[in-house]
Amino acid sequence: MTAELSLLADVGGTNTRVALAAGGVIDRASVRRFANADHAGLGAVLARFLDEAGRPACAAACIAVAGPVEDGIARLTNRDWIIDPAELARATGIGRVGVLNDLQAQGHALDRLNPSDLDQVIGVRASRARTGARLVVGVGTGFNSTAVIAGPGGSVVTASETGHTSLPLRTDDDVRLARHIEAAHHGFAGVEDVLSGRGLERLYAWHAAEAGRADRAPAQAIMAAMDSGGDALVEATGRHFVRLLGAVAGDLALSYLPFSGLFLIGGVARAFGPHLGRFGFAEAFADKGRFGPFMDQFPVFLVEDDYAALAGCAAYLATA
Amino acid sequence: MTAELSLLADVGGTNTRVALAAGGVIDRASVRRFANADHAGLGAVLARFLDEAGRPACAAACIAVAGPVEDGIARLTNRDWIIDPAELARATGIGRVGVLNDLQAQGHALDRLNPSDLDQVIGVRASRARTGARLVVGVGTGFNSTAVIAGPGGSVVTASETGHTSLPLRTDDDVRLARHIEAAHHGFAGVEDVLSGRGLERLYAWHAAEAGRADRAPAQAIMAAMDSGGDALVEATGRHFVRLLGAVAGDLALSYLPFSGLFLIGGVARAFGPHLGRFGFAEAFADKGRFGPFMDQFPVFLVEDDYAALAGCAAYLATA
Numbered sequence: 239m240t241a242e243l244s245l246l247a248d249v250g251g252t253n254t255r256v257a258l259a260a261g262g263v264i265d266r267a268s269v270r271r272f273a274n275a276d277h278a279g280l281g282a283v284l285a286r287f288l289d290e291a292g293r294p295a296c297a298a299a300c301i302a303v304a305g306p307v308e309d310g311i312a313r314l315t316n317r318d319w320i321i322d323p324a325e326l327a328r329a330t331g332i333g334r335v336g337v338l339n340d341l342q343a344q345g346h347a348l349d350r351l352n353p354s355d356l357d358q359v360i361g362v363r364a365s366r367a368r369t370g371a372r373l374v375v376g377v378g379t380g381f382n383s384t385a386v387i388a389g390p391g392g393s394v395v396t397a398s399e400t401g402h403t404s405l406p407l408r409t410d411d412d413v414r415l416a417r418h419i420e421a422a423h424h425g426f427a428g429v430e431d432v433l434s435g436r437g438l439e440r441l442y443a444w445h446a447a448e449a450g451r452a453d454r455a456p457a458q459a460i461m462a463a464m465d466s467g468g469d470a471l472v473e474a475t476g477r478h479f480v481r482l483l484g485a486v487a488g489d490l491a492l493s494y495l496p497f498s499g500l501f502l503i504g505g506v507a508r509a510f511g512p513h514l515g516r517f518g519f520a521e522a523f524a525d526k527g528r529f530g531p532f533m534d535q536f537p538v539f540l541v542e543d544d545y546a547a548l549a550g551c552a553a554y555l556a557t558a
Numbered sequence: 559m560t561a562e563l564s565l566l567a568d569v570g571g572t573n574t575r576v577a578l579a580a581g582g583v584i585d586r587a588s589v590r591r592f593a594n595a596d597h598a599g600l601g602a603v604l605a606r607f608l609d610e611a612g613r614p615a616c617a618a619a620c621i622a623v624a625g626p627v628e629d630g631i632a633r634l635t636n637r638d639w640i641i642d643p644a645e646l647a648r649a650t651g652i653g654r655v656g657v658l659n660d661l662q663a664q665g666h667a668l669d670r671l672n673p674s675d676l677d678q679v680i681g682v683r684a685s686r687a688r689t690g691a692r693l694v695v696g697v698g699t700g701f702n703s704t705a706v707i708a709g710p711g712g713s714v715v716t717a718s719e720t721g722h723t724s725l726p727l728r729t730d731d732d733v734r735l736a737r738h739i740e741a742a743h744h745g746f747a748g749v750e751d752v753l754s755g756r757g758l759e760r761l762y763a764w765h766a767a768e769a770g771r772a773d774r775a776p777a778q779a780i781m782a783a784m785d786s787g788g789d790a791l792v793e794a795t796g797r798h799f800v801r802l803l804g805a806v807a808g809d810l811a812l813s814y815l816p817f818s819g820l821f822l823i824g825g826v827a828r829a830f831g832p833h834l835g836r837f838g839f840a841e842a843f844a845d846k847g848r849f850g851p852f853m854d855q856f857p858v859f860l861v862e863d864d865y866a867a868l869a870g871c872a873a874y875l876a877t878a
Contacts, residue, residue: 371716371717385716387707387709387714387716388714389707389709389710389711389712389713389714390709390711390712390714391709391710391711391712392709392710392711393709394707394708394710394714396691396705396707396814397691397815398812398814398815399812399813399815399849399852400812400813402812402846402847402852403726403809403812403813404726404727404728404805404809406723406724406726407724407727407733407736408724413727413733416727420847423847424847424848425847426845426846426847426848426849428846428847428849485724489723489724492718492719492720492722492723493718493719493720493723493813494716494718495717495718495719525746526722526746526748527722527740527743527744527745527748528744528746529719529722529746529748530746532722
């Protein structure tokens with residue numbers, strides 16, 4: 239008897255990755271990447287993948303989408319794709335199709351991460367055995383978080399829009415930055431306006447303007463310069479970004495009490511991995527006045543596994 | 559056959575209310591209030607209540623405590639009371655004793671509230687049928703929130719410390735207020751430092767100082783003056799408090815997506831009930847830039863039922 243096959247997809251803003259899983263485990267050799275721009279919709283992407291894979295018989299499919307999911311239907315806003323389970327079932331011939339927000343998929347993946355895919359950013363002082371909540375904080379194209387909370391019938395993976403909450407302001411720099419975002423953008427300084435790929439570019443341009451310069455750079459170039467070191471403007475930008483990330487992560491930890499771990503994911507978070515220590519992430523995380531000592535109950539990890547959303551889809555199908 | 563009796567208690571910082579429930583419904587005639595200062599611990603309070611009630615046979619007990627609960631044991635920090643189920647079982651002879659944080663108890667009470675105990679503060683524009691999360695936001699002696707989220711085996715009621723997250727700062731007034739709190743208190747301006755009974759007194763004193771005056775007043779006097787109207791300092795304090803409450807409630811709505819309702823509870827929230835409209839709560843709640851229109855999916859209610867924590871204990875025993 240062979241393990242039951244399922245179809246997994248991770249739909250990002252630009253690319254979609256598709257894979258097969260056997261018995262709930264991703265077949266890494268099967269992973270393929272498709273440019274969304276080359277396809278009319280996700281149904282076409284999945285049909286092409288299945289054709290090229292020799293039409294394997296899949297019992298179920300699960301799709302992670304970088305966009306809001308309402309009543310089981312997702313929207314990929316930048317492409318006008320509607321991702322509807324009923325439509326995908328018709329396009330693929332697969333009877334059971336689930337659609338998840340990509341961050342929620344990452345939440346479902348937590349139990350399947352290999353220890354080698356986790357970097358510990360902050361350890362906990364006391365090693366009390368706890369069965370607490372876990373929190374996934376994603377910093378990439380956008381910012382969002384999802385909590386995984388133990389419930390009477392299994393884990394609950396929450397939906398959220400924390401990227402659009404108020405940016406916490408501590409220093410005069412923060413206040414001036416927020417005023418600039420309010421004036422130049424949409425009248426409100428939210429977390430994602432700074433803590434995202436585009437936010438990093440905005441923060442760099444703001445630090446340049448504060449220094450009387452007009453420098454601009456794409457996020458990848460800023461991170462490359464940060465890895466090389468030595469550029470004062472890049473260093474100031476990185477330090478500010480990491481301090482705000484620490485402050486926001488600390489607020490989220492107080493909101494969800496992730497005694498079993500706060501997991502940073504996403505391309506921007508991963509790119510900042512080598513710089514979290516020197517730019518004071520841990521200090522900013524714990525900078526909560528008399529609640530500072532309370533903060534060392536939350537271990538913080540950086541997730542290095544780029545396949546976690548697909549793994550989360552497999553985990554979801556195995557338990558749903 | 560008579561309905562099974564259970565013992566309920568709501569332990570506040572100053573008083574403890576105790577009641578009996580029959581078949582999961584509170585017997586309102588049985589409710590008694592005890593001053594904590596007159597008793598060595600909760601066991602003594604409950605033993606006295608049971609003695610005075612003629613030693614009814616209770617199958618179970620549930621205690622709501624205004625303090626953190628860890629591994630099923632609560633601490634009432636201001637009195638050094640440890641509220642331990644095993645100890646209460648010995649003191650009362652009741653075999654099954656549960657201990658909840660009082661805000662979580664309020665979460666369990668949501669399904670049992672009478673419509674007459676709810677004032678709608680913000681209605682929703684679209685009447686889409688949704689089965690979303692619910693959020694309880696408590697403003698009283700302290701500030702905290704709890705989310706009630708549907709899970710595979712029933713609702714999950716989350717624990718949180720949102721009162722200690724960063725106070726959101728929008729205006730120059732907010733920034734000056736935060737600097738004052740940082741300097742005068744514990745180096746950090748958290749939500750509870752303003753949005754609580756003591757926070758209201760602090761905000762009033764700060765507005766007085768800004769006007770070059772040294773006025774101070776207890777929270778009850780401030781609220782009485784607000785109800786009478788006409789005092790400029792009290793009006794400025796109330797308007798500022800409500801704007802910050804709206805901003806914080808909006809951030810919490812974005813964090814927990816309570817499509818099935820955000821419920822304001824607690825003595826300070828109730829006292830502000832008549833003033834939420836005129837001081838712009840709804841406007842501050844929706845003041846999230848391009849996410850402003852998103853905010854009108856969250857109905858906001860004020861809970862008038864002072865027995866909600868006891869009702870939540872009864873609900874908890876009925877489902878646990």
